[in-house]
Amino acid sequence: MSEVRQHRQSGRAGQGPGGAAGVFGPPGRGPGMMGMPGQKAKNFKAALRRLIGYMKPHRIALGVVCLTAVLSTVFAIVSPKLMGEATTKLFEGMMGKARREPGAAIDFAGIADIILVLxxxxxxxxxxxxVQQHVMAGVAQRIVYKLREDVNRKLSRLPLKYFDSRPNGEILSRVVNDVDTVSSTLQQSLTQFITAFVTLIGVVIMMLSISPLMTLIVVLTVPLSLIAIRSVTMRSQQHFRDQQKALGELNGHVEEMYAGHAVVKAFGREKQSVRRFDEVNAKLYDASWRAQFISGIIMPMMNFIGNLGYVAVCVAGGILVMRGSIRIGDVQAFISYSKQFTMPITQTAQIANIIQSTVAAAERVFELLDEPEEIPDPADAAAAPASAGTAGNVRFEHIRFGYSEDAPLMDELNVDVRAGQTVAIVGPTGAGKTTLVNLLMRFYELQGGRITIDGTDVTRMKRSDLRGLFGMVLQDTWLFGGTIRDNIAYGRAGASEKEIVRAAQAANADHFIRTLPDGYDTVLNEEATNLSQGQKQLLTIARAILADPAILLLDEATSSVDTRTEIQIQKAMKELMKGRTSFVIAHRLSTIRDADLILVMNKGAVVEQGTHEELLARGGFYAELYKSQFAGGKAKEAV
Structure with missing residues (x-):
């Protein structure tokens, strides 16, 4: 198939439930920020189990990560205790000298040994x-690679109905943003969680080994910290929600103004656009300032509570040293541990929120992976003949179809097209013209009846073989970022330079291509805006000519070119259509007067069929359509 049909929806690119994205940043990354509410999964346990399923093939590597994380943390936890030993030796030596005790001296050799061990x-x-970070990075990327691979394969198996019913931004958000969220969490938060958990347990054990009394003092500060965090978080959550809402509005406004900047300038709406931007930007500023300010209070409050505990530990430690219950170095080590104690608690709270958001993101990806796929090709599918071996007889027999079960569009539709005929399909908007073509190519599945090509039911063919018989040129052009040569060659793999140029010449595109600075090597940008609409259409026609299909599908292919070019293209099309079955969706009825068969559709049914002269002579629906495009006498002259 030489042209990929694009179904564009009015979605915000990259915008997901977590908030807006694209222009001003990724969606809903608030979980990493203190006090910001994260997304929550609908079924947390099921999504988490499924995500863990992706980790199972990497059990050994994950075991290495856990082991190295534990060892790294344990070595770091033991260090303050040894530093305390060095301080004790230094203190005792100095105190012995101060008391002029016999043989008193600082044990530098012992201190040196401790320093070497440290x-x-x-x-x-x-x-x-x-080692932990290196192994985890590889594991995380392999897991996400597999997830992206599954998503990409799934997208290729989803029916067109899925893409028609969802905004592009919704799909992009699941494929890009949600997968990236899973990736960053696996690589960072998982190891941080292990480290924080081991640190918390290790620090508590070390503190208890030094002084249960001082440990109790430190532990009593935890409820105070949690109360402070909760009170601030409850106040900041609404402001974060307002921030995300305003950010989404701002993204949407900027995207709309950028996409329609020509229309904005044409109607002189720049001032109104700027005014709207300023209004939403002011809302975003106010919500962001309040959210960041209130959530920013958390760390000072925790530091204040921590310092209260620090003072209490120092006082209690001093009293215990004076009583000889513990040594001065143990107090130093304990103070170091008390500083480390609150950090893993804070980290664990943050990571728990991040994991909630990550599982929600993973759940959205899994929802995509669970979408119903196209009906698989039958195992004994008949191999469709090559285009050269296909006559092109097409029959629609008792077709019944509707985009939803309760709203049928077609019922008992019958059409018989003989090989080599040019069939024009006309009718008002929504009559079912494009639907008929979509059914022919199995973009949608029938609810009744069957379609045959040369007597073979299309459902008995592989989709790839079936679609390989068609060349499609749409009113809405689709060109990708690449050279003009690559875009034309997309019609047939392995096409030679001569064949590409010959196809361009047949489509009357060769002349304008050679006038470009780089000719066939001219690189098109993302939306091919460095070409006119008519030039883009010429390239898609050249692509269809190069494909040399058995059956042509033309959806008002010449609507975007000037009259002179249209005449030239129609001549090339007549050559191309010789000996081929061609379906032409027409809006300008003057262009299809020479068609062998005209199908007049209305409300999903073929209400009339025949040649141009036959249909006009009947004075029915087609005649009314034709006359509506020409004024009185002009219509008669056109006949």
Whole structure:
């Protein structure tokens, strides 16, 4: 098939449930920010189990990650205790000298030994941290690679109905943003969670080994911290929601103004556009300022509560040292542990929120993966003949179809097209013209009846073989970023340079291509806006000519070109259509007067069929359509 049909919807590209994206940043990445509400999964356990299923093939690597994370954290936790030992030796030596005790001296050799052990511990901790990150990065990317691969394969198996019923932005959000969310969480948050958990347990054990009393003092500060966090979070959540809403409005406004900038300028609406931008931007500023300010209070409050605990630990430690219950180095080590104690609690709370959002993102991806697919090709599918071996007899027999079960569009539709005929399909908007073509190519499945090509039911053919028989040229052109040569060659793999040029000449595109600075090597941008609409249409026609299909599908292919070029293209089309069955969806009825058969459709049914002269002579629906395009006497002259 030489042309890929594009079904564009009015979705916001990259915008998902987490918030807006695209112009000003990724959606809903708030979970990493204190106090920001994250998305929640509809079925957390089921989505989490399924995500873990993607991790199972990497069990050994994940075991290595857990082991190295534990070892790295343990070595880091033991270090403050040894530093306390060094401080104790130094303090005792100095106190002995101060009291002029016999043989009193600072044990520099012992301190040096402790320092060497500390260096080794820190080195091993860094080494295991490196191994952990290196292995986890590989595991995370392999998991996400598999997930992206599954999503990409799924997209190729989804029916056109899926894309018709959803905005492009919704699909892009699942494929790009949600998968990226899973990727970043696997690579960072999983190891952080393990480290935070081990750190919390290790720090508590070390503190208890030094002083249960001081440990109790530190633990009592936790409820105060949680109360403070909860009170601030509850106040900030509404502002974060307002921020995301305003961000979505701003993204939408900018996207619309950028996509329609020519219309905005043509109607002189720049000031109104800027005014609207300023209004939404002011709302975003106000909500963001309040949200960031209130959530920014959390860390100062936690530091304040932590410092209260720090002061209490220092006082209690001093009293215990004076009583000889513990040594001065143990107090130093304990103060270090108390500083580390609140950090893993905060990290764990943040990571739990991130994991909630990640599982929600994964769930959205899994919803896409669970969508009903196209009906698979039968195992004993008949191999469709090559275009050269296809006569092109097409029959629609008792067709029944509707986009929804309760709203049938076609019922008992019958059409018989003989090989080599040019069939024009006309009718008002919504009559079912494009639907008929979509059914022929199995973009949608019939609800009754059958379609045959040369006597073979299309459902008995492989879709790839079936669609290979058709060349399609649409009113809405589709060109990809690449050279003009590549875009024409898209019609047939392995086409030679001569064949590409010959196809361009047949479509009357060769002349304008050679006037471009780089000729056939001219690179088209994303939307091919460096070509006129008519030039783009010429390229798609050249692509169809190169494909050399057995059956042509033309959807008002010359509507975007000037009259002179249209006449030239129609001549080329007549050559191309010789000996081929051709379906032409026409809006300008003057262009299809020479068609062998005209199908007049209305409300999903073929209400009339015949030649141009026969249908005019009947004075029916076609005659009314024809006359509506020409004024009184002009219609008669046109006949």
């Amino acid at each position: 260096v080794a511990l820190y080195a091993f901790s860094a080494l295991f941290a490196y």
